[in-house]
Amino acid sequence: MFSATSRAVRIGARRVAPRAASITVAPMPKISLGQTTNIARSLSSTARLSYATTTNPNPPLGKKNASNETPSRIGLIGARGYTGQALIDLFNDHPLIDLRHVSSRELAGQELKGYTKRNIVYENLSAEDVAQLDKDGKVDCWVMALPNGVCLPFVQALGQSSSLIVDLSADYRFDDSWSYGLPELQKRGKIAQATRISNPGCYATGSQLALAPLLEHLGGPVNVFGASGYSGAGTKPSPKNDVNLLRDNLIPYSLTGHIHEREISHQLGGAPVAFMPHVASWFSGIHLTINIPLNKTMTSRDILQIYQDRYAGEKLVKIVGEPPLVKSIQNKHHVEIGGFAVDKTGKRVVVCATIDNLNKGAATQCLQNMNLALGYDEYQGIPIE
């Protein structure tokens, strides 16, 4: 039930996503001022893609960062897990990623399936093995897809190595000596220079992208209701990935003090955030409903425009009119943000966001960060719709 193989098959079956579509600029429809509700809905057919304005303060680096044409050799630690398998899938389609080592204690000795560029056998690599391979110049980039709290010996063994390390766990997200890799919100140039990158959490990525454009207009504490597919809980059996318990069910957990609550608030400059996660019966995909008090009266249209401007040119953030649905984001690589329902006072808005926790919530974002730090185009190997 929880084998990574089933995920690989799922991914393989859906590897049909079309490549980069060009961004179409849609005109704003005429809407009378003062109309504050359901405006987003009226825009839904035209607002599906970001407007090509120039107000994004942190646009993609584009060709400036795409000078490296040399393949990079990758070691993936934690390759059996859900995020590890999603990464292998992406690496297989990336022209400049050369996967060399995959580590799993459980699968050691077995052939890696789903990677067609070379034959690779799973190894059980210790921290010392990793350090030796690195010293011998066999790997350019290490990706750690391990549970929280497990990565330290590997990172310590690599010491001051100039190889790139990207860690998917929460272990270095509050460590200032690592770069926090959320390219749409952090300085991309800084990520491109980094050799130690902590990949953000899945809920935290969706929440930050959905909140960042309104930061200067926050009028009080933000409440984030989150519901995740059970792949978010990893492959180790637990009540949170028990499909029998999850059938016709929704399980609340860590209702105060979830690590992503701290991560969201920390990354958004200390903004007060209450995060209430739930796990649901579907496999992958997260829904977030976010209640945001405002410090001034705003209309739905004002807010939609702020989001469109903020994310202009971003290929992995789509601003939509309707509240987005989990069903539409599963196996996709971007985030969708919509809803923008403003109440009668004009001082409260509800924003919704969806994200595939294994893709933009983990593997896709990891590849975005690797591309930046290895000198490739940020979106190389990422299916864009």
Ligand SMILES: NC(=O)C1=CN([C@@H]2O[C@H](COP(=O)(O)OP(=O)(O)OC[C@H]3O[C@@H](n4cnc5c(N)ncnc54)[C@H](OP(=O)(O)O)[C@@H]3O)[C@@H](O)[C@H]2O)C=CC1
């Ligand atoms: N799942 C998700 O949606 C997201 C996960 N993340 C983070 O990514 C990381 C990986 O998550 P995920 O792929 O779901 O996890 P899984 O539980 O699916 O996989 C964990 C991997 O780590 C290996 N592993 C487990 N314990 C150890 C250990 N003590 N020493 C060495 N290897 C170990 C496992 O393989 P084996 O036992 O065979 O060695 C397996 O390959 C986690 O830190 C998670 O928090 C981040 C965003 C989203």
Ligand SMILES: CC(=O)N[C@@H](CCC(=O)OP(=O)(O)O)C(=O)O
């Ligand atoms: C459903 C479920 O259990 N989800 C995980 C989130 C996965 C993730 O992003 O966790 P990290 O911050 O550890 O990387 C959780 O709530 O811990």
